[in-house]
Amino acid sequence: xxxxxxLIDILKQAGMRITPQRRAICAYLAENDNHPTAAMIYxxxxxxxxxxxxxxxxxxxNTLANLGAIHVIGQAGDDTVHYDADTEPHxxxxxxxxxxxxxxxxxxxxxxxxxxxxxxxxxxxxxxxxFYGLCPDCQAKAESSSGH
Numbered sequence: 001x002x003x004x005x006x007l008i009d010i011l012k013q014a015g016m017r018i019t020p021q022r023r024a025i026c027a028y029l030a031e032n033d034n035h036p037t038a039a040m041i042y043x044x045x046x047x048x049x050x051x052x053x054x055x056x057x058x059x060x061x062n063t064l065a066n067l068g069a070i071h072v073i074g075q076a077g078d079d080t081v082h083y084d085a086d087t088e089p090h091x092x093x094x095x096x097x098x099x100x101x102x103x104x105x106x107x108x109x110x111x112x113x114x115x116x117x118x119x120x121x122x123x124x125x126x127x128x129x130x131f132y133g134l135c136p137d138c139q140a141k142a143e144s145s146s147g148h
């Protein structure tokens with residue numbers, strides 16, 4: 001998982017000015033594992049930081065993603081892009097009903113990444129693997145509404 005300082009350092013290296021808004025975005029990413037959207041970050045930070053713009057959130061996220069500091073998970077069935085600041089190998093399991101995303105560590109991913117690294121010749125900066133299904137809560141709701 002990235003630290004606040006690590007994300008800030010990456011933005012500095014990219015030539016971005018470290019404003020209080022960008023610092024707050026980095027802190028949000030480093031301190032939350034909720035796989036937020038840009039709108040979620042904006043909504044959560046706007047009250048304490050009225051000068052924050054949604055464009056600043058998007059620009060900061062895009063810069064961090066382009067540099068491999070965070071991952072773009074993509075949409076989780078809600079037509080909205082989600083972000084993940086945990087760049088260690090793991091699997092994202094996504095509920096297609098409520099869009100909850102959980103991280104599942106897997107030692108197999110480390111082996112797969114090493115194998116891909118050896119065979120491809122690429123300098124890998126990250127990896128992402130997602131599985132889709134119904135979370136336990138949504139399964140229980142579906143069962144109770146169907147009378148089972």
